[in-house]
Amino acid sequence: KQEVTQIPAALSVPEGENLVLNCSFTDSAIYNLQWFRQDPGKGLTSLLLIQSSQREQTSGRLNASLDKSSGRSTLYIAASQPGDSATYLCAVKNYGGSQGNLIFGKGTKLSVKP
Amino acid sequence: SQTIHQWPATLVQPVGSPLSLECTVEGTSNPNLYWYRQAAGRGLQLLFYSVGIGQISSEVPQNLSASRPQDRQFILSSKKLLLSDSGFYLCAWSMGEQSYEQYFGPGTRLTVT
Numbered sequence: 271k272q273e274v275t276q277i278p279a280a281l282s283v284p285e286g287e288n289l290v291l292n293c294s295f296t297d298s299a300i301y302n303l304q305w306f307r308q309d310p311g312k313g314l315t316s317l318l319l320i321q322s323s324q325r326e327q328t329s330g331r332l333n334a335s336l337d338k339s340s341g342r343s344t345l346y347i348a349a350s351q352p353g354d355s356a357t358y359l360c361a362v363k364n365y366g367g368s369q370g371n372l373i374f375g376k377g378t379k380l381s382v383k384p
Numbered sequence: 385s386q387t388i389h390q391w392p393a394t395l396v397q398p399v400g401s402p403l404s405l406e407c408t409v410e411g412t413s414n415p416n417l418y419w420y421r422q423a424a425g426r427g428l429q430l431l432f433y434s435v436g437i438g439q440i441s442s443e444v445p446q447n448l449s450a451s452r453p454q455d456r457q458f459i460l461s462s463k464k465l466l467l468s469d470s471g472f473y474l475c476a477w478s479m480g481e482q483s484y485e486q487y488f489g490p491g492t493r494l495t496v497t
Binding site: 306316371376377 | 390426427428430433443472474476485486487488489490491493
């Protein structure tokens with residue numbers, strides 16, 4: 271059974287710092303991995319999607335990497351800003367599971383202090 | 385561009401009352417549709433998904449049901465709510481292929497009292 275773990279559960283950094291959020295998964299047989307952002311009381315915003323054949327994806331100040339063999343992904347945020355404060359979720363889509371079933375981690379709550 | 389709508393945004397219902405949450409998608413056709421629940425302190429859990437009109441798959445046994453009466457409309461229902469049904473309900477869509485991204489709606493906060 272696929273399990274997704276995100277460490278740390280919460281992170282507080284001063285504005286301007288570069289930071290890394292971690293995601294690990296137990297079963298490497300995945301289609302892809304997706305990073306989301308969730309603001310309090312809001313839905314999820316898709317940030318980056320990495321296919322199983324890819325090593326990384328970049329969007330602006332965000333860079334996500336995937337090491338499928340070791341079951342790890344990282345989300346790198348450069349030059350953090352207070353507006354980056356949110357909960358960041360990673361999710362994997364398994365081979366062989368029900369179609370479209372994303373398995374989510376519990377998230378990392380990020381707070382960027384001005 | 386595609387947009388996804390959910391309503392209502394918030395709902396407070398007594399135990400034993402019925403439930404109907406609606407989700408619609410604009411700007412695409414024949415999407416896969418999903419209902420997730422996010423309970424306090426827990427991760428998101430897939431409840432139902434649909435690959436076409438009238439085609440519903442259930443992931444978790446519960447007193448909830450889902451229907452897809454139109455291509456871009458997905459409804460989550462219950463005949464009698466339980467306290468444990470409280471949570472944040474999220475609808476999502478994706479293109480049919482497994483490798484495509486899922487996009488989420490704004491969510492409905494349900495409180496069962």
